[in-house]
Amino acid sequence: MAREAARHEEDTTMTDAAAPARRPTVYDVAQQAGVSIASVSFAFRHPERLTDATRERVLAAARRLGYAPSAAARGLARGRTGTLGLHAFDLMLERADPGARADDEQSAVHRPTLGGGGVIPWGMTDDETLSDPRAFPLYVDEIQRGFALECWMMGRPVMVTSGSDSDVSIADTAGRVDGLAIFPTDALPSALSRVTVTIPTVLFSVAPDDDPYHRVRVDNRGGIRALIDHLVDDHGIDDIAFVGRLESTDGTERFGEYLASLRRWGLRPRPEPIDATVKGEHRLIEQLNALIDAGALPDALVCSTDQHALLAIDLLSARGLRVPEDVVVTGFDGILAGRLSTPTLTTVRQPMEAMGRAAARILAGQAGPLPDGQARFDAVFAPQLVVRRSCGC
């Protein structure tokens, strides 16, 4: 008898007595059913190779013992885990603990006592904060939903992770999955350069340089062009400023097309975007206030994201300015919060679910053949102009 079997036999005996909740293994099931471990494995992976009687005997024993095959062992033996991953950098953590951004520790999310026995009062749940449509669902959430939907349809588990831009963080995630989709960050993390060699990877953005990653992205230029054409052509607006940040490639593309579109209409763009960087104090707040104080506010603010646009609307309202009567404000992304704001937000909607689904199919190898001569997928989705109230329509 092999050493493993010996060990297991011994442990099993112990388990029968004290039941220390050790997870049962093939050895335990094999012993219970009076077969070899190979038959146990076959009963789950190749049922047709076993006699009906044997298979039933094995499955019955497995049921009795509460046996669940270890995915870790299977992954090790097969060389693949079967799961697809979706990784976000600290981006998400910022949302996770709204209080962490502010200085006061009191605003941190509550952790009600769960063993208390009584009903946990509403006030301990922070539901007002967590359920704010401004915080959920966002761009990442809709992408994630599409990714998860497609994975479910393909019968594959999804692993969702988040971490910092470090080798360890990204490598840890990469070590758990067969394929990895990564959300864009402002500065595309350097850690990425070591992951892809061995694992298929999709980025939800254009990357700064040439690399082997698949791409799933939106036609930023087409979206901004449609938006500016609407503002200029349908509303006759000619003084348009851009609100955003240029750290991300999406932001750069959108700002670039803002410049190009205005020039195409013979208008003069503002050479620098109004900075919407979030770190520390919102720079958008001080810059917008400065423009208002100087009486230099443009007729329209074309914002790089819906979140910037909603923040701008708040700010303008607080200063007594009306949107769209005094200033037109538009967004980009098409998150749900833009349907709930006052006024409702004119924006460029990305087909986020479809993009998430595309990423999953690429990683699962279900995306069809690569185009001739291409080493990777580069799926570019058309966005759609969504006209609501904030542009004056």
Add this chain to the structure above:
Amino acid sequence: MAREAARHEEDTTMTDAAAPARRPTVYDVAQQAGVSIASVSFAFRHPERLTDATRERVLAAARRLGYAPSAAARGLARGRTGTLGLHAFDLMLERADPGARADDEQSAVHRPTLGGGGVIPWGMTDDETLSDPRAFPLYVDEIQRGFALECWMMGRPVMVTSGSDSDVSIADTAGRVDGLAIFPTDALPSALSRVTVTIPTVLFSVAPDDDPYHRVRVDNRGGIRALIDHLVDDHGIDDIAFVGRLESTDGTERFGEYLASLRRWGLRPRPEPIDATVKGEHRLIEQLNALIDAGALPDALVCSTDQHALLAIDLLSARGLRVPEDVVVTGFDGILAGRLSTPTLTTVRQPMEAMGRAAARILAGQAGPLPDGQARFDAVFAPQLVVRRSCGC
């Protein structure tokens, strides 16, 4: 030299030549860095035990090779995967492919060609269907968000799965995680009885019988009571019907409290709920139509979920009836769609994010000590009455 090392050396040579994208292992890194595999492992798990020079040399080699430690191997060695899981039964698949329910195959979700080269047109993305607030975010999505948030804060990966009510499906998920949270289903799957023995499990509902699972749930009775008190006391309504299904324990609790509350007010409840079963044709549709045709519509419909309520409002509108003028309609859950409907929906909101977070903390062993004499957590959250337009307010 051990057999493993021999194999790896051989493979590495092959890799250097043809680069068949085999994932690098500790052996590869050790060889590159000129150290033993133990040092490689230490460099990642116990950095302090290594000389700075050695550690850096190892990490550099790992970077160069694109090494990511295999979670499968680590999980096998340690006996734990480190991940927490969230499992849904076919529930989700129904949402995944709206076309699958209908008979016509044309309504299935599109799968645009991704290697085509051009921009994928908007019409291929099904965005109108997928982004409908009626479909997302729902109860499960908000729970999931809370679960993921808490896991992220604890630095744990999340695994999201979906499957049928079979031993294999639930066991497969259970084999991948250290703890498992499970969404309620109408009939609590029998497969559950074999999982928990070895893995901590949380159910988001009351279960029918006595079992070892942890619970995270809402105070259904308190919620319905507050709602009915509002309808009777503030609006003077006395003919109230209940819309729902009794297959789930949540539904049963809510219906039970509907009966109790009406009796407490001295009113006569309808002994049977209006059946909102979805299978096949919506029975709610035919039953409501029958009530309308018979002139037997009650003054108010208290629905077991927001989704039922929204469907009822659609139906009543289609028949030319006004909500709330002709019939009052209320929901339960507090999903976002209830803020976007016409009229906006009066409902009982569950603190879904908080419930998802509670489940994650319980599974991670971060929920504090168990109450005296209890073998499991049973966290009951208070819901909150959200008064909007559909009740006549």
Add this chain to the structure above:
DNA sequence: TTGTACGCGTTATCAC
């Protein structure tokens, strides 16, 4: 501080 050797639970390849 670093290296060696073994075990983790499964799958797959062979004999029988």
Add this chain to the structure above:
DNA sequence: GTGATAACGCGTACAA
């Protein structure tokens, strides 16, 4: 059809 056994890659006790 069933059983024995060798990988799979990592963590770690123990030896050096």
